[in-house]
Amino acid sequence: MTLSEEQRSLIEEFGIYQENNGFQPAVARVMGLLLVSDRPELTFDEISETLSISKSATSNSLNMLLNTGHIEYTTFSGDRKRYFRIKSSNWRELFAKKMEDLSYLNSLLKRVLEVRKRENPIYDTKLNDFISFLDYMKAQMPRLIDEWEKSRA
Amino acid sequence: MTLSEEQRSLIEEFGIYQENNGFQPAVARVMGLLLVSDRPELTFDEISETLSISKSATSNSLNMLLNTGHIEYTTFSGDRKRYFRIKSSNWRELFAKKMEDLSYLNSLLKRVLEVRKRENPIYDTKLNDFISFLDYMKAQMPRLIDEWEKSRA
DNA sequence: ATTTTAGTTCTGTAAATTATGAACTAATGA
DNA sequence: TCATTAGTTCATAATTTACAGAACTAAAAT
Numbered sequence: 001m002t003l004s005e006e007q008r009s010l011i012e013e014f015g016i017y018q019e020n021n022g023f024q025p026a027v028a029r030v031m032g033l034l035l036v037s038d039r040p041e042l043t044f045d046e047i048s049e050t051l052s053i054s055k056s057a058t059s060n061s062l063n064m065l066l067n068t069g070h071i072e073y074t075t076f077s078g079d080r081k082r083y084f085r086i087k088s089s090n091w092r093e094l095f096a097k098k099m100e101d102l103s104y105l106n107s108l109l110k111r112v113l114e115v116r117k118r119e120n121p122i123y124d125t126k127l128n129d130f131i132s133f134l135d136y137m138k139a140q141m142p143r144l145i146d147e148w149e150k151s152r153a
Numbered sequence: 154m155t156l157s158e159e160q161r162s163l164i165e166e167f168g169i170y171q172e173n174n175g176f177q178p179a180v181a182r183v184m185g186l187l188l189v190s191d192r193p194e195l196t197f198d199e200i201s202e203t204l205s206i207s208k209s210a211t212s213n214s215l216n217m218l219l220n221t222g223h224i225e226y227t228t229f230s231g232d233r234k235r236y237f238r239i240k241s242s243n244w245r246e247l248f249a250k251k252m253e254d255l256s257y258l259n260s261l262l263k264r265v266l267e268v269r270k271r272e273n274p275i276y277d278t279k280l281n282d283f284i285s286f287l288d289y290m291k292a293q294m295p296r297l298i299d300e301w302e303k304s305r306a
Numbered sequence: 307a308t309t310t311t312a313g314t315t316c317t318g319t320a321a322a323t324t325a326t327g328a329a330c331t332a333a334t335g336a
Numbered sequence: 337t338c339a340t341t342a343g344t345t346c347a348t349a350a351t352t353t354a355c356a357g358a359a360c361t362a363a364a365a366t
Contacts, residue, residue, distance in 0.1 A: 004268065006264075007269065010265060014265075017258060017261060020175060024323080024324065025325090026324075026325070035265055036265050036268060036269050037269065038270045038271060038272075039271075039272075040271060040276045043342090044342065045342080045343095053325080053326090054325065054326050054327070055326095055342090055343070055344085056325075056326065056327075056328095056345075056346090057325055057326075058343090059344060059345085060325085060344095062343095063344090080333075080334065080342060080343095081341090081343095082343090088276075088280060088283075089279060091279070091283040091286075095286075105170060108163065108170060111159075111163055112163060112167075112189050115157065115159045115163055116160065116189050116190065116191055117191045118193060119191075119192075123193045123241075126241040126244070127241060129244070130244040132301075132305060133244075133248075133298075133301055136297075136301040140300075144289075144290070144293060144297070145286075147293075148285075148289045148290075151289065177354060177355090178355090179354075179355075196312090197312065198313095206355080206356090207356045207357070208312095208313070208314085208356090208357090209314080209355075209357075210355055210356075212313065212314055212315085213314095213354090213355090215313095216314090233311065233313095233363080233364065234311090234312070234313095235313090
């Protein structure tokens with residue numbers, strides 16, 4: 001596995017981005033590598049060697065990504081290796097998860113309004129606005145996806 | 154500052170949510186407290202004492218939240234204390250920042266497509282879909298906000 | 307003038323996270 | 337049957353983070 005300078009730096013930039021999204025450094029680099037490599041499917045050893053991370057870190061990263069549904073693998077008969085690749089079909093699911101996350105936030109904010117006893121209800125209007133907006137977003141999301149699909153048909 | 158059990162647990166739940174968004178624990182608790190407390194404006198000492206965090210952690214948290222635009226403070230003449238409160242007017246800005254974040258991801262993904270040389274271009278279509286969807290989302294967001302505003306007028 | 311207030315900054319450290327390397331396992335191949 | 341491959345697991349090392357506590361500062365109050 002040989003990578004261009006651009007590929008290497010993209011792995012790092014993407015890696016840092018994903019670290020900020022809560023992934024551990026090595027995990028984020030593995031995702032980056034699978035994303036930018038010329039070959040879409042890589043083996044355990046290729047990943048470990050190309051990124052210079054230990055076998056244990058590689059094992060841990062791959063299992064983490066398998067469990068969270070970010071990657072998958074194929075095998076070929078007469079070849080014991082697994083070939084790992086990004087599960088690129090699932091960006092919709094990941095997007096849905098982000099939306100779920102916003103839903104949870106919204107439920108927390110609704111509880112906040114119930115629980116706190118503000119003298120002046122003016123303080124509640126902005127929060128109500130945000131809650132309302134999140135509800136609206138969630139409701140409109142299916143339509144938005146639909147329209148996007150039509151727009152490119 | 155006395156809080157109900159519900160308020161306390163909401164602070165923790167919101168705190169954990171915000172930890173997952175990359176905030177440090179103490180910072181996340183300060184946001185939570187300012188969100189759920191009956192009085193919308195609290196002093197340094199009230200925050201420190203209510204949450205049982207040290208003055209240094211309180212100072213650090215408040216400055217962090219001031220710098221990132223999450224809170225602000227008022228003062229009253231003849232009173233040296235600052236009264237901190239959530240900058241609730243700015244959820245639009247925060248939302249805009251999230252969108253910026255997605256924009257950055259999108260720019261990375263576009264570079265990925267340019268840089269990697271996949272034998273079979275079929276591997277690029279899913280990624281192109283996602284890129285296209287993110288572009289669409291970004292473009293439609295102002296309209297969506299607009300429609301939401303009209304819907305509640 | 308000095309004491310109090312309202313914080314800030316600095317140093318040390320406990321705890322958590324992340325990764326390494328070595329030992330291990332289970333399956334395959336020679 | 338023995339060696340090799342393709343990983344996994346475990347103990348531990350290194351790094352990072354998050355916070356406490358004490359010393360400090362600048363303005364205001366007495």
